[in-house]
Amino acid sequence: MIVVAGEALIDLVPDRPATAGPAADPALPALLPRRGGGPYNTAVALGRLGSPTAFCSRISTDGFGEALMAGLQEDGVDTALVQRGAEPTTLAVASIASDGSAGYGFYVEGTADRLFELPEALPDSVRAMCFGTCSLVLEPGATAYESLLRRSADEGIFTVLDPNIRTGLIPDADAYRERFRGWLPSVGLLKLSMEDAAWLAGGQDPAAAAREWLTAGPAAVVLTHGRDGISALTRDGSDHAVPGVQVEVVDTIGAGDTVNAALLHRLAAHEALSADAVAKLDEAAWRDVLGFAARAAAITCSRPGAQPPYAAEL
Template structure:
């Protein structure tokens, strides 16, 4: 079983204005005039990853703290509908975190967060995960917002030390990071406990904080991860391994509605396909040849393209990738 730990929240996504695309200004309105309706959609990087894994057919559990409000109930219902185990979810009466999405002309998404006093920030370190857990995936807001961030970090370290394969997607949201240098230092402290590091090229550049991002990636690989996977938007996905090898696959061409959940779908697809290659361990990951990596990356690129072809974080089911 793969355990995904981190926040579950509600994305408020601009709806389609009359005669326009999602989030567009209604015809005849001045720019910035009428506001589009905001449609609530289940979201959060870890939540989307768990949902995508469930849809792909991987045995998956979600580990988080979710509100008892109506949004929280909807979040859990969505996971259960896709076969995700919610036994590790903590509950609390505080409200659900809200993320207000803005969609640009190219379909990319920006976010504003409402996080004060919300349930997922109060996550507490759970008892040891079940012995059947093969991988633990973490990332996004959950590793930024205290006091829960420290609990998720402790979970990462504890499970890595007992031999669980770990995957990390920082998924940087700069508006939530008060001290960039402190966060970068904390990120480097996680790497010895990470088996697979996945991040976008934009996040890599921000975390590296240098013009020589390749040198930073080599440094990160030397401290722990067996592989670093980079997403390049529509240009595809690449991987760099500890031994210096690597490869890349092109992106799948689709008509983009928005990119919400695309990176999270890549997370899930990577873990799902690596499991099919029996590579959910650092030694096994290090032995993957180029053909296997191309299969894994190509599968992830196809899955992400499907997510981008529809509004909100709606990852594909296994049948859509057959």
């Protein structure tokens, strides 16, 4: 089983681009509620691909929370590790640029997901865990998720980290970068976008920074390059890459989360859910894993909101 740990929230996505200027429509776009959150999307994507998956989080008992729970169950994701609370659901208001890229503003004060508590134990069947996004920023839950990451690594569980930076939620960039470096010894696979790599590098060349991060713990660093594809850097100095799959982009919501899920799903197919196994993958295996992830992400980008593909679509 693969466990995804982190927040579940509601994306409020505009139904059309906002207009500006004297002739602009004075009515603001309607905001359509969509189930989301990076870890939530990853769990759903894994379920749709057919991987045995569980979600570990805290979800509200409000109407949005019930919808989030229903979405997990519809796609076969185990919810036994989900904590529930009466606090409201986090909201993320999305803005969509002309190229389909998404930006977010967050409403997070007093919400359920940030009150996550460290679970006593995980099932013996857990082979891998995935962490990231807001859940590793917002306290007090961030400390609980960090403790779960370290404990899982100590227990020999393969760990994947996608920082998925949301700068508006990070009050002290340098402190976060230092905390990020402290996670790396507990990370088996680090996946991040080139934009996130550049931000975390803090002015250093992101490719050089990725090589430095490799020496701290991960067996590989996977970098997404938008329409230009996906690459993987490994401890032995290899650099594997595949091109992007060209589609008409509706928006990029959930694309990176789909990559997380596709990587884990395909690594499992190669019996590579461990740092040692990842380190032994050859060029052909990496091209297969990265190519699968690129195809999956392209499908997500071709439709609105975080709608990752089902196995049959690939």
